[in-house]
Amino acid sequence: MSNLGSIEAFIPENDWSEYEERLEAFFIANDVPDKKKVHVTISLLGRQAYSTLRDLCLPSSPSTKTFDEICALLRNHYQPKVTVVAESYKFYQTVQLETENVAEFASKVKRASAKCDFGTHLPRALRDQFVIGVKNQATMKKMLSEDKTFEDCQKIAIADETADREAKCIENENLLATPVNKIYTNKSEPRKRQVLMPQRKQFNCYRCGSSQHGANTCKYIKSICHYCHKPGHLESVCFKKQPDEKQKKKYIL
Secondary structure (H helix, E strand, C coil), X not given: CCCXXXXXXXXXXXXXXXXXXXXXXXXXXXXXXXXXXXXXXXHHHCHHHHXXXXXXXXXXXXXXXXXHHHHHHHHXXXXXXXXXXXXXXXXXXXXCCCCCCHHHHHHHHHHHCCCCCCHHHHHHHHHHHHHHHCCCHHHHHHHHCCCCCHHHHHHHHHHHHHHHHHHHHHHHHHHHHHHHHHHHHHHHCHHHHHHHCCCHHHXXXXXXXXXXXCHHHCCCCCCECCCCCCECCCHHHCHHHCCCHHHCCCEEC
């Protein structure tokens, strides 16, 4: 009968307590008897971790130890005892990184509290550090306005995060859609379609207003406007003088 689940070799840089929990779950799932736990553990540990275990067991052999004794040796080696003060300091330095979402940050806060020995103070400690460390200042103010639980604060932060993400998506979609809408609108306007019709009488020279020539051949090309004092057109056709932009005529170059 094949085993239920599998466990990879232990990596020394990882958390031994997590690996130990997985070993125990593996034993239960596969009905491994106590007398075989040591041998199964040795076969799963991997070369590097087993080499360390051998050194820790000297002058005895790992196979002469019980499962609990092996776990204690590896636990003390890979996870030396830490002070509550040091772990608490690390906990209160926990903040949400720019690359972390709310769910990831909440998990990090809980993980950082594991060795702080908060006891009954744990729910409040989790809530306080979550509120203090969240990166969205608007969300922080919202959570500070009421006495919320850690779970309530997570819901508020996730809701804000989701709303911000959806708002950005809508904004991006609008930016992409705007040029298309403009093209569609322009094509749908009857007055715009008239531009394509060869009716020269509808266009005037923007320098003098004449319909008999274009602006590039106008004799007033160097004239100074008496209204805006800029060169290139007469006062009678000065754009700046027009009170209503919608009343401007169409011009050609």
